[in-house]
Amino acid sequence: MRHRRSARARRVTEVVAFSLFGAATVAGLFALGIILYYIISRGGGALSWEFLTTFPRKGMTAGGIYPALVGSLYLTAGAIVLALPLALGAAVFLVEYAREGPWVRAIRIGVNTLAGVPSIVFGLLGLALFVKALGIGVSVLAGSLTLGLLILPLLVRTAEEALRSVPRSFREGGLALGATRWRTIRAIVLPAALPGILTGIVLGLSRAIGETAPIMFTAAAFFTPQLPTSPLDEVMALPYHIFVMATESPNAWKTKDLQYGAVLVLVGLVLVLNLGAILLRAHARRRKVW
């Protein structure tokens, strides 16, 4: 009798505990849902073609977000262009050339540590090194360099994963045909790893486009009357634009609709990029015939 009751007690404990686990998961996802719902429902009204393609007017209390949007695209594209070759090279070294040992261990720790450095510290480095020491000034270039360093660990990790997913036999095939190691990598391994590398690029874009702290001192301007004409010009950037409108404007409440609209555009971009990454990953997995 006693035994049976304890069995039931055990069962109750289990159901309660697992329900709590489930509830915790739901709570996190619920928060995500609330944030998205809030932003979409409030921001949807401000969204129009004009909002995306016109400059701010009347001291930024009216008009669109065109220069901020374009500026963010410049900064983000620049960051990828600058960081990708380095990251790809680092990943090729880790997967194709390095043997496990102190160097590889040090590099791994380096990548992990770099990924943990606060984004504002990247901003400080950008200010001290790119803007001041190298004399580039507050500009698209300085901002892209800073963002490039920020997304470097993410690009290295995803590229490394992509290269590792290419089977050994591919490399052995190339080498057996008399190709050098580098030629095997270039002609066989890299093409096979391309979908995974693309996934990393898309995730890097998504990360870079939302970052504010690294570009505050290195690239972003409160307002520019025109688009940048060279990489050495200051730019407006979408996340910085949101920050400024939400906090620094003396009449933040006047621009509420614009703020919601800008936030919706930024979140939309990030979600589309992440969805793209998920689809790319699924595609890569399905295409895999090996």
Place this chain on the structure above:
Amino acid sequence: MNVNGKTGITRAPSLTNRRRLTLRRIAQKADQPVFFALGLVSLVALGVIFVFVVREALPVFRYVSPSGLLGPAWHPTSEPPLFGTLPMIAATGLVTLGALVLAIPLGFASAGFVAEIAPVALRDLAKSLLELLSAIPSVVYGFFGLTVVAPFVQRTFNLPTGQNALSASLILGLMALPTVASLAEDALTAVPKAHREASLALGASRWQTTWRVVFPSAFSGLFGAAVLGMGRAVGETMAVLMVAGNSPVLTWSFLRPVRTLTAGIALEMAEAPSGSAHYHALFMLGAILILITLATNGLAEWFRGRVTRHRE
């Protein structure tokens, strides 16, 4: 037969050809050192960050003693200026603590759900959605905190302002949640299946197995997840800048406005003339952040090392 002008006669390679061959031979040998150099790029980046931030931070000691740096008052523009960083260190600790109180239980429980209970389809969905939660830019979290969480906190506790450590902790907890959950899930999944099977074979229930066998075996990884979540909360800038209230006054109350290290840098750099004492002091805040990062990452790395050994 002549096809496409090929004569079939082997000529001695011309000088340019020979040079090209040498170049190719060099190129063939160059790949190894070139890629080795590229492999070091993240270490170089870390080194450059460290050197440049510390180099700009050290001149602050011309204006303040090391003990003055830990003082309780931050008045960078008074005469003489006071650069006591304690209020901001305390604020960073306070909001991080609050964030972890939220993120660790929720993150571990979500990880437990995903790794131990959820069917595969649900597991993939939950993981993807958690990934989305971590993809949302911090300025958007800040905006949400400013327009939704802070007013809610203000009304609930009947305060003059809702921009305080509590609001910041709530937002930061949400931001650290995906980090903690995904790393904790990795740790739980790494526990060998045999452990679970042995426990179940002994008659333990699934819950007993999860709670008394799987979680304790994954302790190192779970601890690492908590530490990296902490790193995320310490380093977060925009959300705390917009939500925490930015008052650089020493306090231990969650209901007061506070200014963290990150927010201090972001807020004041525009006002600090390049090369001034204030400028160097802000870089010192950055150097303190780097030290915290190195400490948390070192700790996480050490625990991760223990997980790998454990798996072997």
